[in-house]
Amino acid sequence: MIGFGQAGGKIVDRFLQYDKETGSNIVRAAVAVNSAKADLMGLERIPEDQRILIGQSRVKGHGVGADNELGAEIAEEDIDEIQSAIDSIPVHEVDAFLVVAGLGGGTGSGGAPVIAKHLKRIYTEPVYGLGVLPGSDEGGIYTLNAARSFQTFVREVDNLLVFDNDAWRKTGESVQGGYDEINSEIVRRFGILFGAGEIGEGEEVAESVVDSSEIINTLSGGGVSTIGFAEEEVETASSGGLLSRFTGDDSTDDLDTANTTNRITSLVRKAALGRLTLPCEIDGAERALVVLAGPPNYLNRKGIERGRKWLEEQTGSMEVRGGDYPTKATGRVSSVVLLSGVTNVPRIKELQQVAIEAQDNIDEIQQESDDNLEDLVNDDSDELESLF
Ligand code: GDP
Numbered sequence: 001m002i003g004f005g006q007a008g009g010k011i012v013d014r015f016l017q018y019d020k021e022t023g024s025n026i027v028r029a030a031v032a033v034n035s036a037k038a039d040l041m042g043l044e045r046i047p048e049d050q051r052i053l054i055g056q057s058r059v060k061g062h063g064v065g066a067d068n069e070l071g072a073e074i075a076e077e078d079i080d081e082i083q084s085a086i087d088s089i090p091v092h093e094v095d096a097f098l099v100v101a102g103l104g105g106g107t108g109s110g111g112a113p114v115i116a117k118h119l120k121r122i123y124t125e126p127v128y129g130l131g132v133l134p135g136s137d138e139g140g141i142y143t144l145n146a147a148r149s150f151q152t153f154v155r156e157v158d159n160l161l162v163f164d165n166d167a168w169r170k171t172g173e174s175v176q177g178g179y180d181e182i183n184s185e186i187v188r189r190f191g192i193l194f195g196a197g198e199i200g201e202g203e204e205v206a207e208s209v210v211d212s213s214e215i216i217n218t219l220s221g222g223g224v225s226t227i228g229f230a231e232e233e234v235e236t237a238s239s240g241g242l243l244s245r246f247t248g249d250d251s252t253d254d255l256d257t258a259n260t261t262n263r264i265t266s267l268v269r270k271a272a273l274g275r276l277t278l279p280c281e282i283d284g285a286e287r288a289l290v291v292l293a294g295p296p297n298y299l300n301r302k303g304i305e306r307g308r309k310w311l312e313e314q315t316g317s318m319e320v321r322g323g324d325y326p327t328k329a330t331g332r333v334s335s336v337v338l339l340s341g342v343t344n345v346p347r348i349k350e351l352q353q354v355a356i357e358a359q360d361n362i363d364e365i366q367q368e369s370d371d372n373l374e375d376l377v378n379d380d381s382d383e384l385e386s387l388f
Contacts (some may be wrong), residue, residue: 001098002086003032003117005071005108007132008101009046011183016045018187022327024195033082033115035107052085052268054078054111063088064106068145071110081116086119095197095212096126099157101149101164104134104142106113109149109318115325116156126216129157130190133164133351134203140358147355150348159219159340161190162226162278164347189229189277192336196291196325207300210291210323215338218289218321224348225276230270231334232263234298249348255297264292265310267335272311276339285315286341293325294333307362311337 003012009032019027030047035055043051053061055074064070075082099116101108112129119127131153134142154160167387168182198211219225272282290307292299308322378384 001027001030001031001100003046003108004075004099004101004112004115005034005105006036006102007036007105007179008032008099008108008112009043009051010131010179011041011130011186013043013045013360014183014190014298018191020045022191022195023373024191025198026191026194028094029061031082031085033062033072033075033085033088033107033111035059035061037061039063050085050088052078052081052084054081054107064110066104066106066141066145068106068110068149071106071108072114073110075107075111075114079114082115083118084120084290090125091125094125096128096158096216097123098128098130098194100132101129101243102132102134102148103146103149103153104132104138109145113149113156114150115152120156123181126158126219127156128219129160130186131160131162132186133162133347135165135169137169137353140354140361143351144358144362145353146327150351154172154222157222158201159222160224162224164278166347167275167277167279181311186277189227189336192291192293192334192378193227193289193338196259196293196323196336200367208304208323210289210321210325214289214321214323217338218287218319218338221286221341223276223286223343224345225338226276226280226342228271228274228276228337228339229334230267230274230286231332232267233331234263234294236331236332241298257300257302260298260300261303261306263298263305263333264300264335267292267333268304268307268337272314272339276340278337278345279315279345280342281346282315282339282342284342284344285317285339287319288317288321288340289338290320291325291336291338292323292333292338293327295324295328295338296324298333299324299326307335344372 001012003009012030030046032051034040040051091107096120099112101112103109116127197215304322308320312320
């Protein structure tokens with residue numbers, strides 16, 4: 001995982017925390033890249049020697065100030081420094097690269113597509129992007145940055161997974177507190193998705209385990225992806241107590257199969273019809289993957305099969321995959337639905353519209369202030385001459 005810019009670094013940091021808490025082993029290696037020294041110092045879990053400060057000669061460690069063209073330029077100029085951090089990673093052990101960035105700012109917005117392009121040229125592993133769209137209250141320049149970066153980033157990655165801050169913003173919260181919560185929502189969804197492909201030998205055997213190749217196949221073909229999520233608390237015997245000692249994990253073997261199946265099917269529906277990371281119409285999605293995570297005795301093939309069929313009907317896609325992700329004693333059954341190759345996304349169209357308006361506005365203001373400055377500096381009847 002490569003976190004570019006402040007949001008990117010913080011989200012990758014958060015993935016490392018998730019790995020530690022859940023033992024998921026999603027992140028084989030993490031790198032943070034930034035032009036702002038303070039942002040790199042604020043990270044907690046990304047190893048210090050994997051935090052790369054770029055653009056030092058240009059911006060002296062102070063960041064690019066939401067100028068994403070400058071962000072792209074310095075990423076290009078310092079690509080060798082980023083590459084040497086990646087050189088220390090055993091790339092043959094990774095299934096894919098994930099480049100994470102907030103698209104509204106400068107460093108990540110400009111730099112993420114640059115590093116994605118570079119990685120694709122050098123490695124055969126897939127390169128995915130996780131791009132965060134700004135809230136609509138952040139202002140025109142952020143929207144313009146995001147619209148331009150989005151366009152470029154989609155082109156340079158094998159698939160762009162999108163998270164829209166605007167759909168997740170809560171009122172009455174400090175920005176920082178809000179981001180902390182949003183970041184944990186991001187990591188929970190992607191954690192289950194990517195964690196599903198990481199089941200090692202000797203771990204709980206699922207009826208139909210999701211393999212990393214199924215995630216890769218779902219994401220292949222490029223384009224834009226979104227993720228839905230739903231979960232439900234269930235009782236687990238392994239939460240301790242006398243009963244669990246006698247019956248161990250088998251105590252729920254006689255769970256009503258019909259109930260289990262129905263729960264799974266409704267969780268799949270809730271995930272696909274609820275709030276997606278990027279809200280959109282699911283009809284027309286090219287491919288999808290359903291992952292059901294939870295204690296093994298709460299998972300069954302029939303439920304997933306029914307959820308899968310339902311999703312085929314809803315999306316009109318013939319490529320809907322599904323599988324289990326057995327987790328020990330979590331007390332929850334969770335469903336993650338990955339919708340890949342979505343094209344009916346009103347939010348993107350709206351973002352582009354606002355971006356064009358902002359661009360026109362900026363050009364107009366620039367023109368006006370050039371004229372005004374000209375007026376101010378020169379005397380009215382041009383009687384004065386400049387020195388040289
Ligand atoms: P950069 O450092 O120049 O790449 O810019 P930032 O990453 O600070 O900000 C870019 C955009 O990312 C902002 O406009 C916000 O929309 C978003 N953002 C910033 N921090 C976070 C964060 O912690 N979580 C999320 N989800 N979004 C963030």
